[in-house]
Amino acid sequence: MTIRLPDAHGALRTYEPRTEPFPLTPGTPVTSRTVFSAAHVVADPYADVSPDSPAAVDWDATLAFRRHLWSHGLGVAEAMDTAQRGMGLDWAGAAELIRRSAAEARAVGGRIACGVGTDQISGGSLAEIRAAYEEQLAVVEESGAQAILMASRALARAAAGPEDYLDVYGQLLRQAAEPVILHWLGPMFDPALEGYWGSAELDAATDTFLEIIAAHPDKVDGVKVSLLDARREVALRRRLPQGVRCYTGDDFNYPELIAGDERGFSHALLGIFDPLGPLAAQAVRVLDTGDTAGFRALLDPTVELSRHLFQAPTRFYKTGVVLLAWLAGHQSHFTMVGGLQSARSLPHLARAYELADGLGLFPDPKLAEERMKDLLALYGVHR
Template sequence: MTIVLPTGTGRSVTYVPRSEPVTHATQLPLRSRVVYSAAHVVADPLAAAADAPAAVDWDATLAFRRHLWAHGLAVAEAMDTAQRGMGLDWPAAAELIRRSSAEAAAVGGRIASGVGTDQLAPASTMAEVTAAYEEQLAVVEAAGSQVILMASRALAAVAKGPDDYLEVYGRLLRQSSDPVILHWLGPMFDPALEGYWGSADLDAATETFLDVIAAHPDKVDGVKISLLDADREVALRRRLPAGVRCYTGDDFHYPQLIEGDRHGFSHALLGIFDPLAPVAGAAVSRLDTGDAAGFRGLLDPTVELSRHLFGAPTRFYKTGVVLLAWLAGHQSHFTMVGGLQSARSLPHLARAYELADRAGLFPDPHLAEHRMRALLNLHGVDA
């Protein structure tokens, strides 16, 4: 059986899909690294958009989180992978956090959830930004989830310099009940975050970021770095106070950053681990036994797929993530909150399918091939 895939150059390629699934053995629990997957949400395709702009299929969404926990991964909830700021509004995010946190407690899964300011109108003051953060902080802590302090578009818009970041984050860290994860999301993921930490100069921004941590090291569990710059992450990792983890958010260089070097390593909080959960869990379990070569042997072949999904404009990577969830059978449709399934071209999606199939990500390759063929046919491609 073959399938014809468009390439975006006006030509097509004939691809031979896998005929059998690839299985991975994982020893649980994972011990050597803390590994979070930022998880997508499953939209409700039958909800009227005018009545429910952020309608979520709760059963399918929670089932996917159980899938992640079953492979040893922790869940990073209501992050940008879940379309925060790109279709998922704060009321829906708050409900997602409550439901997922309750599910985590029921099954013994680890969870951390995003705290931001996305309930604010565009025109905001520093006081309003702080109050919005505090409102969301209270919701996440009440749900029983660990807190991830997300970068704020509103703060980036109103802050006049590093001191404003030090003030807002200092206040939030003093209020938090338990240590939090600080999230530095680069402008490639969200252009509105250009100049975060008070400077477009990344060296200067890094100093402010480290100042925030140094002022409250007992309140910082770790930092998530999403700058797609491996060298910068390693340099920052080596300057963190003892006991503060580095969680890589680098979807281009994650195998080498998680493996680490003689000076240390990164844990993980990655959107790419949403489609890679079985492989990621199996790979980290190799590290648990000291088998670094086995770890890299599993993860290195997935990097081409990840770089494709997270290619510019990077913020639309969610479309590829949800496509792969549908092809893998984790949801019954390829529909996204806010219609974001249209954010990537058909050739981009076809290449994502091919790379995922080559990597052995589909538990049922025949189902994936059938669904990909149906998507192509829908768009006028005789596959």
């Protein structure tokens, strides 16, 4: 069987899908690295909503996908940008997602960390921003999950300089019940975060970030760095206090960063580990044995797919992630919160299918092929 796929120039070409998936099975939790998959949410396709409506989530399918990730030994990073936080999922929806997912994690013994932000407000004073953070921190801690302090659009607007970040984050860390993960999300993921930590100059921003950590090393489990700059991440990693982890959020360079060098390595908290979950877990279990070459042999070929999904404008990577979840049979439809399934072109989606199929990511390649043909037919590409 073949399928006709549109290329970047709009021309149709013939592609022959593979007939068997890459052999992957659920396994024990990974041990040599702490690995979180930032998981997407599954929209309710039958809800009568508009792009401006509160998110309508299919809770059964959303929680089933998290059980899938846990079954392969991965942790789940919840209510992050992969879950359309700030791009269709409001704070009310995120709070319910946190509570439901944390309860599910307890039931199955899965590891979970949840995002803490300020998206219940659009602006305000530093005191109001801190109060918004505190409200969300309380929800996460009450759920029993680990907290991830995410970057705040409101703080990026309100802060006059580095001292305001030092003050707000310092107060939050002092009251956190358990060590948190600090998240540095670059403007390629969210343009509203330009100049975070008080400077658009990254060396100065890094110094402020490290100053916050150095003042509260007992309250910082680790840092998630999403700057898509491997050199900068390694330099930051080497400056972290003893015991503070670096969780790579670099969806362009993750194999080399997780593998590490003679001076250390990064753990992982990645959106690309949503579609790559089983393969990523298998690769890290190989790394657990000390086989770095085997780890790289499994994970390096996935980088082309990841760079495709996360190409500019990077914030729309979620569309490709949800497409692959639908093609893989994890959900019954290709519908997203806020109608975001329209955020990528048909050639982009077709290439995502081709790359994922080439890696053997689809448990049922025939199902993926038929669903991709259904999508193509909606765009007028006849079989």
